[in-house]
Amino acid sequence: MTKQKLIVVLGQTATGKSDLAVRLAKKYNGEVISADSRQVYKGLDIGTGKITKSEMKGIPHHVLDVVSPKKQFSIAEYKKLAEEAIANIISRGKIPILCGGTGFYIQAIVDGIVLPKVAPNMKLRKHLNNKTTKQLYAILKKLDLRRAREIDKNNPRRLIRAIEIATSLGKIPHLAVSPPSGDILQIGLKLTDAELKKKITIRLFARISRGMINEARNLLHRHIISFVRMRELGLEYKYLAKYLKGELGKKEMIEQLETAIWHYAKRQKTWFKRDKRIRWFDVSKKDARQKIEKEVIKFLK
């Protein structure tokens, strides 16, 4: 019996992950599971750079378009859906290929982070939102001193989540992991900063000419999402919301969005850096493709 195997394709935005995943899937009998926190939303297509039907080239893609953008998705839901998809792919004798740029989502699968069984409590969150960071910290300290000691005490979002867990469970459990049983190959795609910057710009203009602005306008007109929600979604949608509301000119919108995407790419880099298991490949090099395939063949043996 062969061991279960999982291939992960990760990297910063605009490094060509989707293409590679499809290519590998075609060649090695695989299916793709997206690891992208925004492509889970229906209708957010051009702005999120979601793969199109024709780009999929017949390869099934999972955990794409699974929820309305009105709803707030979470990593717990992601983990459940992704793990189901992976198990299903394996049961059909195919190779699961996890592909995306959301580091936290990938980590949840690869390390099998066990998340506390406490669903988001919007009422509580709303209530806590009115408190200052200091007040939040004081509350957490009373509930769970251990967690309070190690948490980032300036970060309201983390503090609120911690309080949410502690109110429900009494204490916050230690971080537990239960990694999947098989082997995992993590392929990281990288570019130099200069090349990545160039690619980000090119891609942004491509998205605009593909109708990104109209997509956003339609979502608003059809009341699928509000300006507020659009801002929450970040990056393209955040700046498109500002533009469509008239707070920014088109030129400014594009400039600011470009910087924001760059910052995002930097954060991705910081995140992926700490996982030493990732095998990195410079995709600007001509032989990157060969090297990756060699690695995959070795892994699948």
Next chain:
RNA sequence: GGGCCUAUAGUUCAGUGGUAGAAUUUCUCUCUCCAAAAGAGAAGACCGAGGUUCGAAUCCUCGUGGGCCCG
């Protein structure tokens, strides 16, 4: 040709004689259910030359660059 205003961080601006401040940019980092999110940290400047003064970004003179007015 004459007069007036102005020059501080990559950028936009504070600072009126006593250790140069912010916003933004840039860089680095954190991450147990919003992660394209949220949060932390670092770097970086007084146009040049003289003068006054214990001490000048600050006052004076000249130069240079920029802006404006009159003829």
